[in-house]
Amino acid sequence: MIVYLNGSFIPHEQAVVPVEDRANNFGDGIYEVVSFADGCLFAFEEHMDRLRYSAREIQLDLPEDPSRYAAVAERLMTENSLAGYASLYMQISRGVAPRLHAFPAQARPTVYIAAKPGKYVPDEDREKGRPAVTLPDLRWGRCDIKSLNLLPNVLAKQAAAKAGAQDAILIRDGMAIEGAASNLFAVFNGTLVTHPKGPHILGGITRQHILRLAESLGIPCLEEPISAEAVWKADELFFSGTMLEIMPITKIDGKVAGGGRRGPVSARLQTGLHREMWGK
Numbered sequence: 001m002i003v004y005l006n007g008s009f010i011p012h013e014q015a016v017v018p019v020e021d022r023a024n025n026f027g028d029g030i031y032e033v034v035s036f037a038d039g040c041l042f043a044f045e046e047h048m049d050r051l052r053y054s055a056r057e058i059q060l061d062l063p064e065d066p067s068r069y070a071a072v073a074e075r076l077m078t079e080n081s082l083a084g085y086a087s088l089y090m091q092i093s094r095g096v097a098p099r100l101h102a103f104p105a106q107a108r109p110t111v112y113i114a115a116k117p118g119k120y121v122p123d124e125d126r127e128k129g130r131p132a133v134t135l136p137d138l139r140w141g142r143c144d145i146k147s148l149n150l151l152p153n154v155l156a157k158q159a160a161a162k163a164g165a166q167d168a169i170l171i172r173d174g175m176a177i178e179g180a181a182s183n184l185f186a187v188f189n190g191t192l193v194t195h196p197k198g199p200h201i202l203g204g205i206t207r208q209h210i211l212r213l214a215e216s217l218g219i220p221c222l223e224e225p226i227s228a229e230a231v232w233k234a235d236e237l238f239f240s241g242t243m244l245e246i247m248p249i250t251k252i253d254g255k256v257a258g259g260g261r262r263g264p265v266s267a268r269l270q271t272g273l274h275r276e277m278w279g280k
């Protein structure tokens, strides 16, 4: 596999970063995951806008304009003979410097980009939906930054997996905020509801596409917090994310939730999003 590291296209085995990279010592960096559908990058510029935002919020000077990475992505697709469905992982850290918490006076950001064949979630899974668990949201106060610090997300995903679920609904101050690696949507009497953008959630690119799509389909939308109790009254529930797209939630903590199946609003949005991504 050929990857991109600091301006060079090299074999994956040779992509080595010094141990004192700040990503390694502090998780001091940001990342993005973009999907390729039918060989085309999906919503690339929106992902780059979020990358610019994350960089600005952690005061990291990007070494180049991220729009340039579209060409890097295309080359990685070609070099690795990836057609069809693939994912692009991009990570930018503050660079290599002796381990001191405050920013180093001189360090060049480390830029790593890799493209891999995507594991397309089977349509049957998207139709069947998946169980979730609820867990307290242990993350920090700036979840809007797509930072490399993912320990609470890792722990939540692991706890979910241990409980036989794929993802966790994170609860903060009595509100069902989002998933450990996804945004959360609920449908109440035909209205689509999701937590408003702000410091407690990641402003998902898929979330944004779903909201726009719902509007175009005439589905009423509300960006409002959903209480942990209200989740149980939802007619439909689903997670959204770049590689997940729209995944219905059928059970929470072992009990039937969201109607226990993929609902009609979720199905319409799945079809619409699929069409946007794949053009069919």
Ligand SMILES: Cc1ncc(COP(=O)(O)O)c(C=O)c1O
Residues within 6 Å of the ligand: 033, 178, 179, 180, 181, 182, 183, 201, 202, 203, 204, 205, 206, 207, 240, 241, 242, 243
């Ligand atoms: C915490 C969190 N929320 C939401 C999302 C969904 O974001 P996107 O739709 O941009 O993939 C992710 C994706 O990784 C995530 O980690």
